[in-house]
Amino acid sequence: MEVLLCVSDLATYFETEGKTVCAVDGVSFEIKRGETLGLVGESGCGKSVTALSIIRLIPTPPGKIVRGSVLFDGEDLLKLKESAMRRIRGNKISIIFQEPMTSLNPVFRVGHQIAEAAVLHRKISWNEAKELTVEMLARVEIPAPKERYYDYPHQMSGGMKQRAIIAMALICNPSLLIADEPTTALDVTIGAQILRLLRDLQSQLKMAILFITHDLGVVAEMAHRVAVMYAGKIVETADTLTLFERPLHPYTRALLASVPHLGKKTKRLFVIPGEVPDPLRFPSGCRFHPRCSSASDICRSRLPELRQYEDSHYVSCFNISSEAKEIPR
Amino acid sequence: MNFLEEKDALCKKEEPLLEVVNLKTYFPIKSGVFRRTVGYLKAVDDVSFTIAAGETLGLVGESGCGKSTTARSILRLVEPTDGKIFFKGTDVRALKESQLRSLRRHMQIIFQDPYSSLNPRMTVASIVGEGLRIHEKLPWREIRERIAFLLDEVGLSPHHINRYPHEFSGGQRQRIGIARALALNPSLLICDEPVSALDVSIRAQIINLLTDLKERHNFAYLFISHDLSVVEHIADRVAVMYLGKIVEIASSTELYNHPSHPYTVSLLDAIPLPDPKRRRNVTPLKGQVPTLAHLPSGCRFHPRCERKRPICETHQPPLTEVSPSHSVLCHSPIS
Amino acid sequence: MNMEPGLQNPTMETSQEQPARSLWSDALHRLKKNRLAVFSFFIILIYLIVAVLCGAGLLATNYDEQSYKIDEKGNISLNSYSPPSFKNPLGTDIQGRDVLSRVLQGSWISLRVALTMSAIYIFIAVLLGAFAGYFGGFIDDIIQWLYQTLASIPGLLMLIALTFVLGKGLTNVAVALGLVGWVGLCRLMRAEYLKHKARDYVLAAKAQGAGPFRIMFKHIFPNTFHIVIISFSLGFVHAIMGEVVLTFVGLGAKAHEPSWGRIISEARAELAREPAVWWPLLSATVAMFIVCLAFNILGDALRDSLDPKLKE
Numbered sequence: 001m002e003v004l005l006c007v008s009d010l011a012t013y014f015e016t017e018g019k020t021v022c023a024v025d026g027v028s029f030e031i032k033r034g035e036t037l038g039l040v041g042e043s044g045c046g047k048s049v050t051a052l053s054i055i056r057l058i059p060t061p062p063g064k065i066v067r068g069s070v071l072f073d074g075e076d077l078l079k080l081k082e083s084a085m086r087r088i089r090g091n092k093i094s095i096i097f098q099e100p101m102t103s104l105n106p107v108f109r110v111g112h113q114i115a116e117a118a119v120l121h122r123k124i125s126w127n128e129a130k131e132l133t134v135e136m137l138a139r140v141e142i143p144a145p146k147e148r149y150y151d152y153p154h155q156m157s158g159g160m161k162q163r164a165i166i167a168m169a170l171i172c173n174p175s176l177l178i179a180d181e182p183t184t185a186l187d188v189t190i191g192a193q194i195l196r197l198l199r200d201l202q203s204q205l206k207m208a209i210l211f212i213t214h215d216l217g218v219v220a221e222m223a224h225r226v227a228v229m230y231a232g233k234i235v236e237t238a239d240t241l242t243l244f245e246r247p248l249h250p251y252t253r254a255l256l257a258s259v260p261h262l263g264k265k266t267k268r269l270f271v272i273p274g275e276v277p278d279p280l281r282f283p284s285g286c287r288f289h290p291r292c293s294s295a296s297d298i299c300r301s302r303l304p305e306l307r308q309y310e311d312s313h314y315v316s317c318f319n320i321s322s323e324a325k326e327i328p329r
Numbered sequence: 330m331n332f333l334e335e336k337d338a339l340c341k342k343e344e345p346l347l348e349v350v351n352l353k354t355y356f357p358i359k360s361g362v363f364r365r366t367v368g369y370l371k372a373v374d375d376v377s378f379t380i381a382a383g384e385t386l387g388l389v390g391e392s393g394c395g396k397s398t399t400a401r402s403i404l405r406l407v408e409p410t411d412g413k414i415f416f417k418g419t420d421v422r423a424l425k426e427s428q429l430r431s432l433r434r435h436m437q438i439i440f441q442d443p444y445s446s447l448n449p450r451m452t453v454a455s456i457v458g459e460g461l462r463i464h465e466k467l468p469w470r471e472i473r474e475r476i477a478f479l480l481d482e483v484g485l486s487p488h489h490i491n492r493y494p495h496e497f498s499g500g501q502r503q504r505i506g507i508a509r510a511l512a513l514n515p516s517l518l519i520c521d522e523p524v525s526a527l528d529v530s531i532r533a534q535i536i537n538l539l540t541d542l543k544e545r546h547n548f549a550y551l552f553i554s555h556d557l558s559v560v561e562h563i564a565d566r567v568a569v570m571y572l573g574k575i576v577e578i579a580s581s582t583e584l585y586n587h588p589s590h591p592y593t594v595s596l597l598d599a600i601p602l603p604d605p606k607r608r609r610n611v612t613p614l615k616g617q618v619p620t621l622a623h624l625p626s627g628c629r630f631h632p633r634c635e636r637k638r639p640i641c642e643t644h645q646p647p648l649t650e651v652s653p654s655h656s657v658l659c660h661s662p663i664s
Numbered sequence: 665m666n667m668e669p670g671l672q673n674p675t676m677e678t679s680q681e682q683p684a685r686s687l688w689s690d691a692l693h694r695l696k697k698n699r700l701a702v703f704s705f706f707i708i709l710i711y712l713i714v715a716v717l718c719g720a721g722l723l724a725t726n727y728d729e730q731s732y733k734i735d736e737k738g739n740i741s742l743n744s745y746s747p748p749s750f751k752n753p754l755g756t757d758i759q760g761r762d763v764l765s766r767v768l769q770g771s772w773i774s775l776r777v778a779l780t781m782s783a784i785y786i787f788i789a790v791l792l793g794a795f796a797g798y799f800g801g802f803i804d805d806i807i808q809w810l811y812q813t814l815a816s817i818p819g820l821l822m823l824i825a826l827t828f829v830l831g832k833g834l835t836n837v838a839v840a841l842g843l844v845g846w847v848g849l850c851r852l853m854r855a856e857y858l859k860h861k862a863r864d865y866v867l868a869a870k871a872q873g874a875g876p877f878r879i880m881f882k883h884i885f886p887n888t889f890h891i892v893i894i895s896f897s898l899g900f901v902h903a904i905m906g907e908v909v910l911t912f913v914g915l916g917a918k919a920h921e922p923s924w925g926r927i928i929s930e931a932r933a934e935l936a937r938e939p940a941v942w943w944p945l946l947s948a949t950v951a952m953f954i955v956c957l958a959f960n961i962l963g964d965a966l967r968d969s970l971d972p973k974l975k976e
Contacts, residue, residue, distance in 0.1 A: 042528040157617045187391035188555060192599035192613035214529060217601030240605045258533035259603055260562040263585065268540065269533040269562065275498045276528050291530075406867050430873040438871045446864035449687060450886035460872035493686050509868065 010068035025232035038223030091121040094169035098181040100161035104153040111149030159190035231287035238313040345379035352412035372398040374573035385550040387564030437510035441522035443502035447494040500531035579655035589662040694969040701965030704958040718772040724765035731760040755943040766922035778903035784842025793853025856888040890970035897963035
C-alpha cells in the first residue's frame with residue numbers, strides 16, 4: 001500500500017516561564033492509505049501534541065514545531081503557507097476531538113455547521129451542501145437526519161453530538177482522519193457504538209485514521225498498527241497483533257500487564273513503579289529508565305534509537321536481546 | 330460515640346455491616362418564578378443491598394445512573410428521600426446532625442477527582458489530620474506522628490507532610506485522599522471511581538494499594554466504577570445500576586460468567602478488550618441513555634432492549650432470584 | 665519482571681528537591697515579576713509610613729500653625745496664599761498654613777477612613793456572602809434580597825442619607841462607606857462559596873465530621889481569601905474618593921481637619937481669585953491621584969497573580 005502520511009523526526013516544544021517543555025521530541029511514523037494507526041500513551045506523553053502538530057494547530061506562542069517534516073501525499077505540510085494549510089484542514093485531513101460538548105458552536109444549528117465545511121472546501125451551493133449534510137447525518141446513523149439538521153447542539157445527547165462531529169469531519173471525504181480520544185468522554189455502550197461506526201465508515205470511505213487513545217482495549221479493537229508513545233517519544237511500533245502478542249519494549253510489556261483483563265482475574269495487578277515523568281524534567285538517557293526493571297548503565301546515559309526487529313516491528317530499547325524471550329501474562 | 334460502641338457489642342455476627350433498604354433519593358425539579366416543584370429527578374429509585382464486614386461490593390453503571398448519588402446518600406452527604414440505611418444496626422437516617430458527624434468516622438469516602446477532592450490551601454498534614462483533630466482530642470505532636478504513619482502506609486514519604494496538594498501528581502494526590510480516609514480507621518470505605526481519573530500505569534498502583542489495605546485492615550468497600558474490568562478485579566459481589574435502579578446483583582464470578590440482565594450482557598460486550606485476537610463482533614447496544622427527567626414507562630431499559638416483550642413497556646419488572654445470591658430485575662432474564 | 669510493587673514503592677523523586685511552596689508564595693513570586701506592581705507597592709508603603717508618622721505626631725506637626733508675614737510698613741498679617749517657596753514648598757493656604765504639611769496629614773485621615781470602612785464592609789460581605797452561598801435556600805433569599813435592595817438605591821444618595829442619620833464627621837463617613845460598600849464583595853463571596861461547596865474537598869470534610877462553621881471558615885475561606893485581598897486593595901480607592909466626595913458636599917471632614925477632601929472643596933473659592941490660588945488643589949489632587957493609581961495597579965496585579973485557577 002501507498003504511504004499517505006510520513007512523519008519524520010517531528011519535535012514540538014513549548015516555552016513557558018523561561019522553561020522548555022519538550023512535548024514531542026523526535027517522533028517518526030508512517031500511515032498508509034486506508035490504514036488505522038493507533039497512537040497509545042498516557043497523559044502528557046505528547047500524543048495529542050503530535051496530532052495538532054501534523055495539522056499545524058499548535059498555539060504559537062508558546063508552542064513551536066522546532067524540527068522534522070510531515071509529508072502528506074508527498075507534500076511537506078510544515079513548509080506550506082498558512083492559506084494552503086487551511087485548504088487541507090477539514091478537507092483532506094480532518095480531526096475530531098475528545099469533548100463532543102465543546103466541539104460544536106452552541107449558537108448555530110448542527111446541520112448548518114456541518115454544511116459550512118462543505119461549502120467552504122468543495123465550492124458547492126448551500127442547497128447542495130444541505131443535501132450532502134443530510135446524507136452524511138444518515139451515514140453516521142443519526143435517526144431522522146432531515147429533522148436533526150435543524151437541531152442545536154444542546155438538543156443532542158453526547159453520543160449524537162459525537163456522531164455529528166464525525167459527519168462534519170467526513171463531509172469533504174478526507175483521506176486522513178485524526179481521532180483524538182473520540183470515545184473517552186462517552187459512556188461504555190455509547191463509545192462502543194462510535195467505535196463500530198468509525199470502523200464501518202472507514203471501510204466505506206477508504207480513509208486512513210490516526211487513532212489517539214490511552215485505552216489499550218480501544219487500540220486492540222481499532223488499529224491495524226500501533227505506535228506506543230512515552231515521554232515525547234515513540235518507544236515501539238508494530239502491527240496490532242504483534243504488539244499485543246510479542247511486545248518488546250519494557251514499557252509496552254508493563255503497560256499491558258498492568259491493565260485488568262476482563263475474564264482473567266489475577267490476585268494482584270502488575271505495577272509500573274514511579275510516576276509518569278514531568279515533561280519539564282525528562283530523565284536523562286532512556287526516558288523510561290527510572291521505572292524500568294531492566295535498566296542498566298547505558299540506559300541512564302544514552303537515548304536509545306528506534307531500531308527494527310522484525311518486519312515492521314520497531315523498538316527503542318538497549319536490552320531487547322535479553323528481554324525478548326517471553327511475555328509475562 | 331458511645332451509642333455506636335454499644336451497638337457494636339450488640340451487633341450480631343450475621344448482621345451485615347451496611348444494609349440499604351428501598352433507598353430513594355429524588356431531586357426536585359423547580360421551575361417558574363416561585364420555584365415550584367414540577368417534578369423529580371429520580372437519581373436513586375428503590376435501591377436495596379447489603380455489604381458484610383470485610384466484603385467488597387462493586388457498583389457499576391454508566392454516567393448518570395445514580396451510583397455516586399447512592400454512595401453520597403449512604404453517608405447522608407445528600408439527604409435521601411425515603412428508605413432505610415442501617416450501619417452496624419444503627420438507622421443512619423434517624424440520626425441527628427451531631428450523631429451523624431461522629432458516625433461518619435466509621436464510613437469514609439474516596440473521591441474520583443484527585444484535584445478537586447483536596448483543599449488547595451491546606452497542607453497534607455492538615456488535610457489528613459482533619460478527622461483526627463475533629464474527633465480525637467490529641468496533642469498536635471501525636472497527630473503528626475499518626476499522619477506520618479498514615480502517609481507511609483499509602484506509599485508516600487513522611488517528608489511530604491508540609492507540602493501542598495498542587496506539588497503532587499494525580500496518583501500521589503489520590504494516595505493523600507486515601508490516607509485521609511484511613512485516618513479515622515473506618516470499617517466501610519466508599520470508593521467513588523477512585524481510579525477513573527488516573528493514568529493507566531498509575532491505576533494499577535492504586536488498585537493494588539486498595540487491595541493491600543483491605544487485607545491489612547479488613548475494610549468493607551463499596552467500590553463504584555464504570556469500568557467492569559476494574560470491578561471484576563477487586564469486587565466480591567457486583568451490582569449493576571441503570572437509571573436509578575439496581576438491575577442485577579450477584580457474586581462477581583456469577584455475574585461475569587452468567588450475566589442475566591440484557592443490560593449487563595451489553596455492558597460486558599461493550600468493553601474493548603486489550604487483545605486483538607478477541608476482537609468482538611457483537612452489535613453494540615443501540616439507542617441513547619434516557620435522561621432521568623424523562624424515564625421510560627415500565628422497565629426502564631425496554632427502549633434499548635433486544636428481548637423486549639409487551640409487558641416490559643407497561644410493567645416494572647420485579648427483582649427475581651435466578652440463583653441464590655443472584656437477583657435480576659427483568660421480565661425475561663437470560664438463563 | 666518481578667518488581668516490588670504497591671506499598672513499598674515510594675514514588676517521590678519528582679518533588680523531593682523543592683521546598684514546600686504554598687499557593688501564596690507562588691503568587692508572591694509571580695507578583696515580584698511585575699515591575700510596575702512592585703513600584704506601586706513601594707509607593708503605597710511610603711504612603712503608609714507617612715500616614716502613620718503623621719498620625720503618631722512625628723511628621724508635619726505644623727499643619728495647623730498659622731504663619732505671619734510682615735510687609736514693608738511693618739504690619740503683621742496672615743501669610744495667606746503664599747505661592748510655593750523654599751520655606752513652604754507647596755505654598756500656604758488662606759490662614760497661612762503650610763499646604764505640604766496639610767497634604768501629608770491628609771494621608772493619615774484617608775488611611776483612617778479606608779481602614780474603618782474596610783473593616784466594616786469586609787466583615788459584612790464575608791459573613792453574609794458565606795452564609796448565602798453555603799446555606800442557600802431561605803438564608804440566601806433574604807441576603808440576596810437585602811443586597812439587591814441596597815444596590816438599587818443610588819450609592820451617593822444612600823451615603824448622604826446614612827451620614828445624615830449618623831451625623832457629620834470623618835468617622836461617620838467611614839462607617840457609612842462601609843455600610844454601603846459591601847454589596848460587590850458579598851456577591852463575589854457568595855458566588856465563590858456556591859462554587860466551592862460543590863467541590864469534593866468540602867464533601868470530604870463533611871464526611872470527616874466537620875460542622876458547617878468549620879467548613880465555611882477553615883476549609884472554604886482560605887480559598888476565597890485572595891478575593892478579599894484584591895477587594896481590600898481596590899476598596900482603598902473607594903474610601904479615599906468617597907471621603908473626598910462626601911467632604912466636598914459638606915458631610916465629611918470639619919473645617920480644621922486637613923483632609924484631602926477638605927482641601928479640594930476649599931479650592932472652589934480659591935481658584936476664582938485673581939491671581940488663581942492653584943497650589944492647594946493641585947497638591948491634594950496629585951497626592952490622591954498617585955495613591956489611588958498605585959492601589960489600582962497593585963490591585964490588578966494582585967488579581968493576576970492570585971488567579972484562582974489553581975496550578976495543575
